[in-house]
Amino acid sequence: MSSERDARIDRALRGELADLPFGVTPDMVESRLNQASMRFRLWRLALPLVAVASVLFVALMVAAPPWGIGDPSGAPTPSASVGQPPPSRAIAVLRATDVAETGELVLVDIWSGRTAATMEVGFDSVLAASPAGDRLYLLTSYGTDAASYDARLQVLDPNDLTELRSASVPDRWHNMLPASGSMTLSAAPDGERIYVVTAWSPEPGDNRYGVAVFDATATPVMERVELPCTPSATVATNAGLIVGCQDQQHLIEVSPSGAIVGEHAGPAGGAVGAAWDASSGHAVLLGSGGHLMELDASLRLVREARLDTGVRPGSLAVTADRLAFGVRTPGEMAFTQVALFDLRDLEPIESVELAQPAWSMTAVGSHFVLAYRDGGSVELRDGASLEPISTYELGAGVTLSAAVLRDEHPGLPTGRFMARSPIDGICFAFTVSEGSERLTDVQWWQPGSSADCTTRTSDMVRTTGSWDPPVLRIPVFTMDGGERSMDLRLTGLMADEINLHGAAFRRVSEVAPTFAPVP
Amino acid sequence: MNASHGRTTLHARLAADLRARRPEAIEELLEAFGREIQGVAYLIVRNHADAEEIVMDTLVTAWGKGQTLRDDTALRSWLLTIASRHALSRRRRSRQWQPLIDAEQLPAPSAHSPSADRVAVAQALDALPAQVRAAIALHHVAGLTVAETAAALDKSQNTIKSQVRDGLARLRATLDVPARPVGGHKVDVERT
Numbered sequence: 001m002s003s004e005r006d007a008r009i010d011r012a013l014r015g016e017l018a019d020l021p022f023g024v025t026p027d028m029v030e031s032r033l034n035q036a037s038m039r040f041r042l043w044r045l046a047l048p049l050v051a052v053a054s055v056l057f058v059a060l061m062v063a064a065p066p067w068g069i070g071d072p073s074g075a076p077t078p079s080a081s082v083g084q085p086p087p088s089r090a091i092a093v094l095r096a097t098d099v100a101e102t103g104e105l106v107l108v109d110i111w112s113g114r115t116a117a118t119m120e121v122g123f124d125s126v127l128a129a130s131p132a133g134d135r136l137y138l139l140t141s142y143g144t145d146a147a148s149y150d151a152r153l154q155v156l157d158p159n160d161l162t163e164l165r166s167a168s169v170p171d172r173w174h175n176m177l178p179a180s181g182s183m184t185l186s187a188a189p190d191g192e193r194i195y196v197v198t199a200w201s202p203e204p205g206d207n208r209y210g211v212a213v214f215d216a217t218a219t220p221v222m223e224r225v226e227l228p229c230t231p232s233a234t235v236a237t238n239a240g241l242i243v244g245c246q247d248q249q250h251l252i253e254v255s256p257s258g259a260i261v262g263e264h265a266g267p268a269g270g271a272v273g274a275a276w277d278a279s280s281g282h283a284v285l286l287g288s289g290g291h292l293m294e295l296d297a298s299l300r301l302v303r304e305a306r307l308d309t310g311v312r313p314g315s316l317a318v319t320a321d322r323l324a325f326g327v328r329t330p331g332e333m334a335f336t337q338v339a340l341f342d343l344r345d346l347e348p349i350e351s352v353e354l355a356q357p358a359w360s361m362t363a364v365g366s367h368f369v370l371a372y373r374d375g376g377s378v379e380l381r382d383g384a385s386l387e388p389i390s391t392y393e394l395g396a397g398v399t400l401s402a403a404v405l406r407d408e409h410p411g412l413p414t415g416r417f418m419a420r421s422p423i424d425g426i427c428f429a430f431t432v433s434e435g436s437e438r439l440t441d442v443q444w445w446q447p448g449s450s451a452d453c454t455t456r457t458s459d460m461v462r463t464t465g466s467w468d469p470p471v472l473r474i475p476v477f478t479m480d481g482g483e484r485s486m487d488l489r490l491t492g493l494m495a496d497e498i499n500l501h502g503a504a505f506r507r508v509s510e511v512a513p514t515f516a517p518v519p
Numbered sequence: 520m521n522a523s524h525g526r527t528t529l530h531a532r533l534a535a536d537l538r539a540r541r542p543e544a545i546e547e548l549l550e551a552f553g554r555e556i557q558g559v560a561y562l563i564v565r566n567h568a569d570a571e572e573i574v575m576d577t578l579v580t581a582w583g584k585g586q587t588l589r590d591d592t593a594l595r596s597w598l599l600t601i602a603s604r605h606a607l608s609r610r611r612r613s614r615q616w617q618p619l620i621d622a623e624q625l626p627a628p629s630a631h632s633p634s635a636d637r638v639a640v641a642q643a644l645d646a647l648p649a650q651v652r653a654a655i656a657l658h659h660v661a662g663l664t665v666a667e668t669a670a671a672l673d674k675s676q677n678t679i680k681s682q683v684r685d686g687l688a689r690l691r692a693t694l695d696v697p698a699r700p701v702g703g704h705k706v707d708v709e710r711t
Contacts, residue, residue, distance in 0.1 A: 009690050012640035013660060017558040020567060024553055024574045026546040032575040033545070033582055207608060 031333070091369070091378055091392065092136060092158065094127045105138065105161060108378070108392055119161040126185040128194075130216065134158065139169065139185045139196055153185075153196060153214060169198050169212050186236035189276060191216055193256045195241040197231050211241055213258035223258025233316075235274035235283045239297050242283055244271025251285070253299060264299050267291040273316025273325060275363070277343070286316045286325060292346065305346045309339065317363040318343060319383040324368055326361055327351075334359055338370070340386050352386045416441075418453055427453035430465050439465035530594040537585035537594075544585075548578055552595065555661065556602040562656035563606035565645055573609060577602040596663050600671035603653050607672075636694065643693035647686050650674075654682040 091108045105127065107116040126139040136156040155165040184197040194214040199207060209231050212224040229245035229252065236242075240261070243252040247270045253262035267287025274285045282302055283295045290309035294302040307313075310327035314335060317324050323343045326335030334357030340350040358370045366383040378392045418429040427447045430439040442465040448455030533551060536544035553574055560573035580601045588597055644652060650672065658668040658679060668683075669676045 005691060005694050006687075008636045008694055009640055009687070012637040013562070013644075015637050016641055017561065017660075020554075020557060020561055020570070022554050022557060022571075024549060024557070024571050026549055029545050029549060029575050029578045030542075032579050207605075 092127060092129070093371075093378060094121065094125055094138075105136075105156075107158070107161060117159075117161045119156075128185040128187050129158065130187050131189055131191045135164070135216075136161070137185055137187060137194055153194070167214065169196055184231070184234045186234055186241060187216060188236045188238055188256070189278060189281075190238045192238070193236070195234065195236050195254065197227075197234055197241075197243070211243065211254045211258065213241075213254070213256065225254060225258050225260055227252060227260075233271040233274040233285065235276050235285070237276065237281075237283055237297060239299075242274065242285070242295070242299065244274055244285060246270055247288075249287075251299070262299065264295075265301075267293050267304075272312070272314055275316050275318040275323075277318045277320075279320040284316065284318050284323065286313055288312060292323075307339075307341065307346065308348070310337070313339075315358075315361040317361050317368055319363045319366050319368070322349070322363075322366075322383050324361060324363070324383075324386070326358060332357070338368075338386060350386050427456070428465075527592060531591040534585075534588055534591040534594050537581060538588065540582065540585065545578055545582065548581065548598070549574075552598050555595075556598060559599050559656045559661055560602050560606045562644065562660060563603060563649055563653045564609055565652075569606075569609055573602055573605045576605045576609075580605070596667045596671070599657060599661055599663060600667075603657055603671055607649055607653055639693045640690055643690050647689060651682045651686040654679050655686045658683050659687065 093106045093108060094104075105119045105121050105125075107118070121138060121140055128137045129135065130137070136158045138154045138156060140152050140154070153167045153169055154163050156162065157164055184195075186195045187193070188195070192215070194216050196212045196214065197209065198212060199209050207230070208226055209229070210224050210226040227243060227245075229243075229248055229250070231243045232246040233244035234241055240256050241254040243254060244266055245252065249266050249268055249270060251264040251266035251271065252260055253264060255261045267285050267289075268291040269288035271285045272288045274283060276282075277284055277294070280294075281297060283299075285293045285295070286307070286309070287293075290307040290313065292305045292307050294304070296302050309325065312328045312330070313325045314328055315326040321343050323341045323346070324338055327337040327339055328335040336354050336357050338352045338354065338358075338361065339348065340352070341348055354370070354372075356372050358372050360371050362369050363383065368381045368383055368386065370379045370381060372379065379388055380391075381388050416429065416431050418427065426444050428442065428444040430442040442463050443460045444463060445453075445456040445460045446458035447453045448457055529551065533544065533547050536547060556574045556577050557570045560577075561567065561570035564570055564573065577598060581598060584601075588594065644655075647655075653672055654668060654674075657663045657671055658665060663671065665676045665679050669679045672679065674682075
C-alpha cells in the first residue's frame, strides 16, 4: 500500500516535470555566457586581443592647446576632423588586452589623439570620474597578477594616472567571474560618495550582490549592504544610489550611508539602463520593453513613457536635451543601431545604423561617445544629430566593450587670452597660470571704431580679475572723484577658439593693440 | 553495463570538452543535462521561468569552473549541485517579491480529475521549505546519494535524511497515506 502511494507521488512528480516546456537553447546560454564573461565569445572568435572595458571622458586640469591646433606629430591621430570644440580634454579608455585577463587604462588626448598616459590594470575593471573631472576612480575585479580575486578601488590623478589613494572592496567574488555589467562604479553628482556594486560568492553557485559606499574624499569604505536582487542598472544621485533589478520591476534605494532605505516601482521588465540627467537633477531609467521612467531626487515619478526600443535596448545615455540608447539584435550583447530622442518631449529624432557593433555609449556634455567592439576605436558623435565628429583608433585588434560618461568639465586653460564684452564693447586681456584661479596681468581698453581689439581708443587700464566665477573687476571713477568697481562677467563672443563657462576666448601670444587716439 | 559504460564515456568526453572550454560543450551539456537541471530547479523554485534561468546560470557556472571538476563520473551530480545552489540562491533573493497571482486564475483541483494526485502533490510541495524541496529533488527525484545531497546542500547526512523523510511524509499526508522511511525509490527525471 505504501509503495503504491509512493508510486502515486512519483508519478505526480514525474508527470509535472515531464510536462514542463523546455525552451533553453545553446544560443541563450551563449548569450548568458557573454554577459557573464566576454571570454567565451572571444575564445570562439579566437581573437588574440580582447576588450576595452570602458571609455571615459575626463577633464584634465592641464594646459590645453587651442582647439584645432593639436600637435599633428602625435600618433595615433583622430581619423576624422573635429568640426566643433570637444566637450572635454581627454578620454580615459579601459582596455582588456589579452586572454591572460590583464588590461590597461589609457588616457587619450582629445585634441591630438595622442596617448597621454597608460597604466596596467586587472581584467574586468570599471572606471568612473569625479563630477569635477579631477579624479578617476578605478575598480579592479582582480589583480594584474591574475592570482588575486580581491577587488580594489583606486583613486587616480587624471593627469598622469598616478594612484592617490586606494581601498579594498570587501567580500569580492571569488573563484569565477561575476556577470559582466553587474559591477558598476558611480560617483554621486555632488562628488560626495562613490558607490561600488560588487558581487561575491560565499560558496560556488551562490552569487550575492551588494553596494559598498565610499566617502569620495577619504576613500575608506563606509558601509556595505547586500542587495536582494541581481543588479541590472544603477544611477547615483545626491540622495543615494538607485539600483534596478534584473527582470524585476523594482528599484532599490541605497542611502549615502549605505543602507537600503526604500523599494520603489521601476520600469516594466526590469531596468536595463539608467542615467543621470544633470540638467533636471532627475534619474532616467529604461526598462527592457521600452518603459521609460523619470524620477526626481525623492524617487517620485515625474513622467513616464513607452519608447519604441526594438528587441532589447541598452546603454542608455542622456545629455541636457537628448536621450539615446543602443538597439541590439537578438542574441547579441553589442548593438548596431542607436536611437535618439528629444528628452523634453520624448519624440524620436533619429535612428542611426552603426558601421560596426558597439559595446556601449555614454554622454559627455552635449555629445555621445561610442565604444566599438571591433576595431579598437572610440567615436565622438554630435548629441543633436548623432553625426560623427571624431574617431580615435586605439590599435588593431582591440575590442571595445563600454563607454562611461562623466561630467563635462572643460578644464582651466593656461596662457594669455583676449576677449571683448558684447555688453559695453570693451576689450580685455588676461593671463591664466596653471594651478591658479586668479587672472593675472589683466588689462582693458576701448577698441577702435571697428570694434577690433587690436586697436584702441583709450589707455590700457590694468585691473583685477578672477576665474571662479569668471569676472573682471574694473575700476570706475565717479564724478565726485570717488572710485568704485564694476564686475564684468566674462560672457559673450569675441573669437572662435575656446568656449568656457559661456565665454569665448581667443588665445593670443601677446596683446599689443595699436593706439588710435580718441577723436 | 553497456549503457553505464556509454554514459561514463559520454560524461568523460563532456567533462573534457568543458575543461577545454570547447564551444560545443555548452550544446552538449544542454542536451545531456538541460532537462534534468530544469527539473531539479523547478522542484526547488516552483517557477518555470526561473527554472530555465537556472539552467542557463548552471551552465555558465560550469563553464567558468569546469577546471575544478576532478572526477568525470561526478559531472552529473556536480551540475545538479550547482543548479540546486543557484535555485536556492534565486529563491532566497526572490522571497521578498513574489508575483501577485489572481487566485481565481489558478486551476481548482478536482477529485475526479486524472491529475488530482499531481495537483495535490504540487500544492504540498509548494508548502514545503525550499531546503526540503532541494533535498527531495536531489536525493529522491534525481537519485543522488545522501552523501552527495548532503555535500551539495552543505548539510549533514542526518539532516538530509530527516528533511527527505519529513518532506515525503507531508507529501504522503496529502494523499492520505502513512509515512514510510526514506527508501531507495527514485523517480527518473526525463533524460535525453
